[in-house]
Amino acid sequence: MVRSGRFVPGPEHQEIVFLTGSGISARTGLGTFRGPEGLWTLAPETEQAMHAELLPESLPQLWSVWGRMAAIAAEHGPTPGHRAIARLGAPVITQNIDGLHQAAGSEVVAELHGSALFAVCLSSECRWRAPLDPGDGDRPEDHGVPATCPECGAPTRPDVVLFDETLPEAPLAQAVRLAQQAELFVVVGTSSTVFPAAQLAPTARAHGATTVLIDIAPPPETSLRAVFDHIIAEDAHEVLPDWERTLNQVGGTSFLDPF
Ligand SMILES: [Zn+2]
Secondary structure: OOOOOOOOOOOOOOOEEEEEOHHHHHHHOOOOOOOOOOHHHHOHHHHHOOOHHHOOOOHHHHHHHHHHHHHHHHHHOOOHHHHHHHHOOOOEEEOOOOOHHHHHOOOOEEEOOEEEEEEEEOOOOOOOEEEOOOOOOOOHHHHOOOOEOOOOOOEEEEEEOOOOOOOOHHHHHHHHHHHHHOOEEEEEOOOOOOOOHHHHHHHHHHOOOEEEEEOOOOOOOHHHHOOOOEEEOOOHHHHHHHHHHHHHHHHHHHHHOOO
16 A cells, blocks of 8 residues: 555666664564663663673673574564565665564675674684574573684674674675665664764765655654655555565566567
């Protein structure tokens, strides 16, 4: 049910790129971080453990929180929004660490904040990384990960970017590249006020992309809204499957009518 007047991608949007945040995963029970129902509000001590300066003493909290999150994500699986994005075949830049875009089948995913589904070494010089078998508990062993790095012996930790840590270079560079190449840049489930996500929509627009925000409660601030050519104040889990149907219908018509 495409409402009249609502923006829908057209044939001029061959390169669609998505930027997603916690809003797209909220249905899984992972929740969002901010706001009254957010993880930071419900468990403020958890937020304390998210600051890199508290490492390594905070490792049990990290394993408990991110291991649990990985387990919930694996159990619930992707949302209709994740699935529609995957079926559109569009690259994704995400602030999420739940791996649900990959689970939905998206092949190009730039994870700006790491992944709760992986463990890394606490030593920044060591490249060891391994997938979790997420469970419940505050020890790495509870999530199928050795307590110490098999390569250098340092403690292991979830591969999640903490508050005071710099973003991983490779995904960040990939995100900028994707934003520059986009013909349609779509922001879903994030206020997009945090660096560097806040800069990606303007970057895409500066390179000629149409910019769209899908947010059931879009921000009232004019400065935030001004970045977007279209703001769709609806549920992304309805909008994105609609887009997918519309675009696939177009493809089907041309297939049936080769002349
Ligand atoms: Zn190591």
